[in-house]
Amino acid sequence: MQPENITLNNPLKSRNDLQNLANEVLNAVSPFFKKDASRIDLANFTAHYGQEIANMETFSRLLWGVTPLLAGGGEPEHFSFYIQAIKNGTNPDHADYWGEVAPYDQRIVEMAAYGLLLAVAHQPVLAHFNEQEKHNLWQWLKQSENQDIPDNNWHFFPILVQVGFHHCGMPNNAQALENHFAAMESYYLGDGWYSDGPGRPRDYYISMGFHFYGLIYSRLMADVDPQRCKKLRQRAKLFAADFIHFFADDGAAIPFGRSLTYRFAQAAFWSAAAFAGPEVYEPGVVKGIVLRHLRWWLQQPLFDRDGVLSVGYSYPNLIMAEDYNAPGSPYWGLKTMLVLALSEQDAFWQAEEMPLPVRESPHSIPHASQILVHQKHHLWMLTSGQLELNNFVNTEAKYCKFAYSTRYGFTIERGRYGLNHAAPDSMLLLSEKDNYWRGRRECQQVSTADGMIFSRWLPWHDVSIDTWLLPLGDWQVRVHHLKTARELDCAEGGFSLPNRPIPQTQMVQGSCLLTTPTDTSAIYCLSPKSRSAQLVLTPPNSNLLFAERAAVPLLQGELNIGTHLLISATWAGDCDDFEAQSCPQAIISEGVVRLVMGNQSKLLILEKHP
Known part of the structure; x- marks a missing residue:
């Protein structure tokens, strides 16, 4: 059965088509919004970090779709709910406060979404915050600076928080940023490739983690950290020459490794490349990869009957889920919506969609x-x-x-x-x-x-x-x-x-x-x-x-x-x-x-x- 509130026949050819899809995906979750709450409960299963944090994760991951809409001059239908939920979740005196974080805490992962929000959409968001509410938000996100975290791609989450602080005028911690970058440098293998921590796999986290966040950083911090930004862009360009081989002509990507329930986050790297503009390929080639990938996914039964993204890969399947996959986890796929932060006049949207270039095989x-x-x-x-x-x-x-x-x-x-x-x-x-x-x-x-x-x-x-x-x-x-x-x-x-x-x-x-x-x-x-x-x-x-x-x-x-x-x-x-x-x-x-x-x-x- 196909959900009525997701337009599965969306041609996904234009910016307006993608904006419609983003809004439909967000609006499918809106029936689960509760007044004066800062969390969203989607289903009766959970992850190892428990239901309360899982519900906070669900709300936070929607922001990967909300933020590009705002940055591109649009506004989600339930904008006031998102604003109030952030205020409630970061207010220590509110009953639904998101709480103090602990070492290796899932809430640190979700803070990256707020870092990007503050970096590219602080004006439409913070216009609704008074000074105390801004301080609460800063104080809650600041917890990520020196907390113990897994020695892998997690280091980028505190970095994005610092990027957000820099752009919205909140006090930032340059040393924390340096420390997290230094930790990740030891993972670099060469030719654009990282491992996901010391001795760890080389999987989709290299694209949707390291390079996705690195490219965002390279655009947003070019004025204050030009040498590092140049290096991140160079590495992304090298990586792109390999990563383009992971995508088939019909838009499908090779299923491999963990966290496959994030689905179309497989193409998030290409959206970040368009956003940051390192010119890895012609804009029409990158546009084709992103839109064909999303069109392929819309042909899969990945939504539940109410239009909510399921946990699974091409269909709802808890059997393949990770210990950390909660009902809202799949909304990390919205990272691929980053191209909506680009205006209609951007080269990405102006370009004609192009097929994949000729690639050697094997x-x-x-x-x-x-x-x-x-x-x-x-x-x-x-x-x-x-x-x-x-x-x-x-x-x-x-x-x-x-x-x-x-x-x-x-x-x-x-x-x-x-x-x-x-x-x-x-x-x-x-x-x-x-x-x-x-x-x-x-x-x-x-x-x-x-x-x-x-x-x-x-x-x-x-x-x-x-x-x-x-x-x-x-x-x-x-x-x-x-x-x-x-x-x-x-x-x-x-x-x-x-x-x-x-x-x-x-x-x-x-x-x-x-x-x-x-x-x-x-x-x-x-x-x-x-x-x-x-x-x-x-x-x-x-x-x-x-x-x-x-x-x-x-x-x-x-x-x-x-x-x-x-x-x-x-x-x-x-x-x-x-x-x-x-x-x-x-x-x-x-x-x-x-x-x-x-x-x-x-x-x-x-x-x-x-």
Whole structure:
């Protein structure tokens, strides 16, 4: 059922179209506004920080849509409610005061929205505040300056607060700003890439966190901090040359990593690039990325019946939610509305929407240990395993699969017992003959070179696996050199397809091929010891892109104690484009594997790893 209060057929071609969407998304929440309150309660579930803070988060994240409207000369329909809620929430004498923050407090995250509000829309907002109310707001936000926070992208939240103070004339703390920038400098990896803290993943937080806030800073603080602003813009330009590969021609972005419920925040970087103007690409190219992305999202069932954004990815799905995903969390996607702060006369809005430029394929990103492949109607990514130190829900599924896809998404675990629950797509899973499965998680060694990704991982202390991932044309090839001191079962999966319509299945020794009227997903065993074919159906709501049960083509085998070589090739895409005869071949000699497809070849020396 589609919500009546969100215009899903909005063409999203013009500034007015996007302004209408922003207002509709905000107005869908307005029935939950309560008089004299500073929080919004949307649903009967919560996050680890509890319901009161979750409700404060819901209100605060709406400001990522409200602020661009105000900065662009507009005004949200319920402007007076937002003004009064901010006054109440920052007034220590009010019953609905947001309170004093503690170390690692979620409220510090939300303060960034108020920093941007004060920076670009202080005039229409503070015109409604008396001096005491302004002081209350300043005093409440000031708590972020020196509070203990996670050592990651959170450092930008106090920075944006200081930017807001600077622009609205409130006292600011230059040393706090310097301290937070200094902490983040150690995360910089080069070529525009950060990690999300020491030894942390390289995921969408690099785009919608570091660069999004960095670009905002580079525009708003250019007059007082020109050298840093120049550096932030240069890094963003370098990053853009890689990040453009994460977006398909239809606007979809590759689902990968945590916090996917923020949805169209995947394109927030491009809105910040348009806002800050580092000229990463022509305005029409950036405009096309933003608007196609939003149009793609409007085709997904991401709203509840009342038009409220759900928690989930392409559909409501609490199974994939993080511990910190509360009912209002998805409204961080409104960060992509930042382009509404630009006037109609800005180059972004004046430009004709342009398609994506021609991009090389495959495209390697060594700092992120990723390789992007632009197949016809299918964008996919090979990746190493990245360890998320916080061990958020389904970390292995979100970070450690071999491949992720705009077209086929990925499945999440529903349990470790039984292959159907263990999310076998794009994974090599192992069990000790007991049907409890484990796959790649922490990697002892990772490198990306010569168009390949190498990782060494130990699913048990006495089981070592060297894995090479490489694209050959539109095929994905995996080589696993495995040494085990245990008797094991193994299962390796290709990309998953929706099980509706039910795919036709061809299973012979060493290959499994699934075909629907539009799609094909196949996996072939290329190693000397053939594995048997199997079809696995996952539970409903396990794939992030479709709610139906997912059909996964598998290769399954047994491994005795010793050394083994497992090689597979997978393919997925338009069924009309599939050619089984184009499958790569593996030529194996003493310690050497040569992979050949047509006139392409790659040589691997098994005992010589990076």
